[in-house]
Amino acid sequence: METIQSMFKHLHWANQRILATLQKSEENKKGNQLFSHILHAENVWLTRLNGTDSSHLSIWDEGNLETCVELVDQNNQNYTTFLSHLNNVKLDQIVSYKNSKGTEFQNTMRDILTHVALHGQYHRGQINQLLRMADSEPIDVDYITYRRIRD
Template sequence: MKTIVRMMEHLFWANERLFTDLSGREDADTEIVRLLRHIVVAEEVWITRLEGNSSGHLILWGEAELPALREQIQNNERRYRDYIGRLTEEKLDATVRYSSQSGVPFQDTVRDILAHVALHGQYHRGQINRAVTARMGSPAVLDYIVFCRDEKEKG
């Protein structure tokens, strides 16, 4: 349970840090914002499924304005914190049945879904930082170890 919680804490921190970094840049282009939107919507898809609801109405790839993502990032974090706060070690191994965005049925454990959410976001944040480096210079530092150091500094 501790590892999953820690991975999700890193996700919340990295999303906030990336959003703040991109918001401070006037030249964040459509591709970069589109990737960030995808991360945010994918996180919403998974928490919706974990809550036992259909995610079919959510569109994974689309256009967005960066400021509009702020509230969605915060809402996702709140929902995940609420959900994780009710979990036990035993519940992490419960099976969740859901349908993909195209309607294909699947089942996975809560543990695997939460690990996927954390790793999926990290993958796309890496893509965003690569694009930022190519177009705008230095990207946001989102490494897990930097998150750990920040947490230690906060005490």
Template sequence: MQTIRRMMEHLYWADRRIMEALDENGTKDKDILKLVRHVAVAEQVWLSRLEGKGSSQYALWEEEDDVGTLKTMFEENERRYRNYIDRLEENRLDDIVEYANQSGVPFRTSVRDILSQVLLHGQYHRGQINRALRQDSAEPVQVDFITFARL
């Protein structure tokens, strides 16, 4: 659990850093904001599944032009994930979660693997967001784990 907790702390930190970069750069690029929203919604989708709820109410690829709304989404995600992780016991990491993906296809995945997906998915897209910020003549932000670990 210690590693998962640490990695989740990195996720919260990295999400905040991306939002700070958007604020600082005043980014209005719809593709960048759509990708940021995708990360926030994907976090919501996976947490909903971990909590035994459906996820069909979530649209993964909608546009959002309000940075404040995105910031609120990440703040809520952090609050909800902290609550979930605080209650999660190590002996439950290999429990199997049954869920349907956004297309309705059923799957069975361990809690451990779902949390790993959340962590890796966000980091993958934060790299894309940083690249897009650079192409938009904005300053990308350092979100590597080692940067977080050095704090």
């Protein structure tokens, strides 16, 4: 449980750093869209973890940074609350959900939470690559950097 909580603190820290970097960089539509996707996917997965249908929720949009500002804080609050009610036993409970195509899957909460943390990191790497290609400075969002700052 401690590792999952640390991963989500890192996720929020990394999201804040990417957001700040995108806000001060020249407009990067693809980078903004990828960041928006991270945040919308976080919301979709939390909806599924809560046992609610997520089929009406979009995971891709135009990448409006104003919306991203709201989602960064909203997702952090929602995951913090969700994680505060979990324990190791609950982490191993099976969650049934349908993907955006209506296909049903089952995974443990632990696997879903791990996926959410890793999914965002994958796309933040893509955003950093786009920033570098646009002659902007990428931002370090590595987990070990986060731990060095926090410890």
